[in-house]
Amino acid sequence: MAMAPAFTDITYFIEVAQTQNISRAAERLGITQPSLSSAMKRLEDSVGATLFIRGRTGVQLTKAGKELLGKGRLLLLSWEQLRTDINKKETAVSGQYIIGCHPSVALYSLSRFLPNLMQQHPELEIKLSHDLSRKITEEVISFEVDFGIVVNPVHHPDLVVKELCTDDVLFWTANRPSPTQSLDPQNGVLICDLNLVQVQKLLGDLNKKNQGFKRIIQSGNLEVITDLTASGVGVGVLPRRVATRINSYKLRPLDNRLPVFKDKICLVYRADAQKTKGSQTIIESIKKSFQ
Amino acid sequence: MAMAPAFTDITYFIEVAQTQNISRAAERLGITQPSLSSAMKRLEDSVGATLFIRGRTGVQLTKAGKELLGKGRLLLLSWEQLRTDINKKETAVSGQYIIGCHPSVALYSLSRFLPNLMQQHPELEIKLSHDLSRKITEEVISFEVDFGIVVNPVHHPDLVVKELCTDDVLFWTANRPSPTQSLDPQNGVLICDLNLVQVQKLLGDLNKKNQGFKRIIQSGNLEVITDLTASGVGVGVLPRRVATRINSYKLRPLDNRLPVFKDKICLVYRADAQKTKGSQTIIESIKKSFQ
DNA sequence: TATTTATCATAGCCAATGGCTATGGCTCCC
């Protein structure tokens, strides 16, 4: 009644079914006739039906046996298939990988390597996940995301961090300020994403010097902030790579003496989780694109 | 590298994958944590890939692990399916059965039970095989045919023989003989199937008494013989049930003093091969139809 | 900082078992 046979017993069975003779099947399988005999009894128990009719001239399959012969072959076949599939995944560059990064980082990083990567490895499937760098890093640590392209990642024992490039977060203004705009912190408008630690740090520095802005427009989208800044609404807090990405916006740094936050854009991933050929290919591709 | 894992290991794996924790999975499986730990290492060997990333907080599936989780579930499912399928075949009245019988026997026997049987058991599939009774009996013995409805079967140790009814093989002639027909053996025409042992016996008897027919029309088809006899070509050798099956033919026994061969129409099958519910149902159905 | 807690891995032991040899029982065929 044991409901769990071994794969071996099924392969044994198939050989017996084909030769219709336990003794000869045993020879071909390289085991002895009594072993095979008991193995078949074992299998009959676990399947719950008589599989053979034992006769003087060998064995004949019952209907149950015929059923098992056909489907058992399929079963073994799908096991072999599964096994090779898995091993292929290990060595071939294929499968689905999730890359996480802040949307604004995405805008100046993904296009550097994704086109090439996707073209050179048609089996590769990439999924993107956009969020704050902090969140992305957490998701990498918790296996939810394979790779992160993140800013100033926290360190973590399991995390591999590769610095890709640097950036500065600073205050920007339109080249031609509108007449109504005041660059004076006391009266001017600041446009920024308060969720960014970089912004929090800069504003903290400013406040220490009593230079805090009174009015703040909050936006979670750096592209929106860039656009508003270019339109002359106020002073924007932006990474250089974001502020200067679109030339037609003509932004310029507000004041050299104002504080600047140094960003490190890094590739992060779990070393233990990314050992496949596909992972290595992706890592190399990203690193290369920033050299 | 052993390429043959046990089903148990896969069920273990699935539990571990679901709980993402070897210790808790071990509890649920009713084995100890070290056992499960080594079982998983075993499985990793046999599949040839790392399945988990072991961490302090439990285990996480690798991509290979995720693959195995999905397909492994299917694998176990198809095993269970196979198992229940086989057991259903044992107890339910379904599956394919082959019935063999001489075509002429078929004409007055099959219609007695087949319509009912097929209607009452929609899962039942019947295949017919027509040949000489002798051949059919051999095929039953060699497992090629499940049941035989045969005439005067030879005995065989493995064979179960159930007598269904009797019949006589004798000489027939048309009610109104044609002017040209001679009933005299010396000049008349005999129509028969020389392959039938019954016919051979009758002719042997006749020859002993010097009453042998000179001219013989041989046909392997008793319906043809019946038809020709009715048309007045000559004397036919036919079983009573065949000769009288179609009333409009108006055949009559030629002469009471001529020899008669007693036939036994029997159901034969291998007891060892026909233990399923379906077999029993078929046997009962056939026996009942002849009571 | 030291301790407790939670995790998986390792080591060593034991019983269950899959395999082997030898033998028995049963036909069929000389």
Added chain:
DNA sequence: GGGAGCCATAGCCATTGGCTATGATAAATA
């Protein structure tokens, strides 16, 4: 009646899947 072929049974042994106890390590806690 004496092989010759089958499969089944019995008894033995090495392998192994499972158990207990312990180690190692990192995180949470005091």
